[in-house]
Amino acid sequence: MQWAVATYDTAFGYVSAHGAPLLDLLDPQPDERVIDLGCGTGVSTADIAARGADVIGIDESLEMVNAARSEHPHLSFAVGDAHDFTISEPCDAVFSNSALHWMTRDPSAVISRVHAALRPGGRFVAEMGGAGNCAELIAAVQTAWRVFGLPEPELPWYFPTPAEYATRLEEGGFVVRLMEYFDRPTRLAECPDGAADWVRLYAPELIAEVPPELAGPLLDRVNELAAPALRRESGWMADYVRLRFAAVRKPGGDELVQPQAPPTPHTPPGPHPSQPPHAASAAQTPPAPHTHSAPQA
């Protein structure tokens, strides 16, 4: 997935704005070590740091990490895939906002890596798209593709039910303390062309697979199909459905973690001009007590 990093904070600002209560659920304490998994441009990472925690943001997108580093040069960020990251020292909490549903390859592997990253009793606090998320938007996309005689689009998200995700967490060695499942109709303030813009921003790979001359008419049809459910006088709404949970790593349970090769430091493709010494050492030096090392990609 190629993120439109330049427009992310304005076009997707609501992703982070809606994360605010999640931060309260995390309740990071001064000097706690916290990972922000799928940190994007680092907005939540900065909020966690502002509460005094020692936080590292991890994201698989180099573009996102570079944007996060330049916006928050005093914080640590590393490029890494949530499916196979490691850290040198167990941390107190893993936080994730609006990112787990993008980690589609193996959701249980992500949970397993989070488990391995946490100390026993450590917290996993996250919000993600839940079953039925964007159902009207997705139905409009699927219908439009069918109408144009295109193959069923492969959607890039994983939207589990609460029962399914709670089961994965329990099987992964967590006690689920809170699991909320709720509608969150969200104004698409930065999508003047409504559902079509939403597809352009969130699922550009679907458009990339379409003959260029079809893209415009196809997206017009998506708008026509989605409008009755999602267009209001005040503008377009997205039919978001969220899962928000807080889980705790059970004491023990190390046997759940698959043996891993010893961590090898991640070497970024090149030094970032605004990367502070702390982040550089986090990414490049061998593990030190109370220091995050970089995830393995």
Ligand SMILES: C[S@@+](CC[C@H](N)C(=O)[O-])C[C@H]1O[C@@H](n2cnc3c(N)ncnc32)[C@H](O)[C@@H]1O
């Ligand atoms: C919608 S953004 C959310 C960003 C941020 N948490 C926020 O609240 O603004 C999803 C993020 O998840 C990241 N992501 C997707 N798959 C990932 C993976 N397998 N490992 C790590 N990060 C991933 C994307 O690169 C993107 O930055």
